[in-house]
Amino acid sequence: MKTKSSPSKKALKFVFYGAAAVVGVILAFTTVKNKGERLRDGGKRLLKKTMIMVKANKDKLNKRQKKELSLFEKEQRITNEMIRSVIPNVTERTIRRDLSLLEEKGYIRKIGKTKGSYYELC
Numbered sequence: 001m002k003t004k005s006s007p008s009k010k011a012l013k014f015v016f017y018g019a020a021a022v023v024g025v026i027l028a029f030t031t032v033k034n035k036g037e038r039l040r041d042g043g044k045r046l047l048k049k050t051m052i053m054v055k056a057n058k059d060k061l062n063k064r065q066k067k068e069l070s071l072f073e074k075e076q077r078i079t080n081e082m083i084r085s086v087i088p089n090v091t092e093r094t095i096r097r098d099l100s101l102l103e104e105k106g107y108i109r110k111i112g113k114t115k116g117s118y119y120e121l122c
Contacts, residue, residue, distance in 0.1 A: 017057075017058050020054055020058075021051070021054050024050045024051060024054040025050070025051070049072065049073055049121070052069060052072075052107060052121065053066070053070075055107075056069055056107070059105060061102075064094075065098050065101070067086070067087060068083055068095075068099070068102065069107060072120075072121050077111075077118040077119070078108075078119045078120075079117070079118045080092065080099070083095050083099075099119060102119075103119070107122060108120060108122060109121075109122050
């Protein structure tokens with residue numbers, strides 16, 4: 001006699017993250033509608049940021065890395081100094097590693113190579 005097998009963890013994760021993405025999109029559109037922003041400008045940016053945060057949860061970024069990503073809600077360009085002012089108890093080396101990881105995973109891109117470099121959302 002065959003018994004029903006429980007759904008695999010992979011399937012449950014897929015359903016959970018899919019549902020989270022749908023909820024994120026709905027929240028983004030609701031916010032856009034409520035704030036009266038146009039989808040051409042602020043709405044697209046808001047939707048993009050919402051999807052980035054959903055992906056950040058899926059990629060298991062730590063709190064510091066999520067906080068670094070959340071800085072892009074207020075500013076389009078972020079520098080290392082801006083991050084250090086918001087997260088003061090973290091070394092410059094750690095911030096550089098976090099930014100490299102975020103760049104590697106496709107969240108942000110680095111513009112420039114020297115002291116004048118900054119980061120933007122992809």
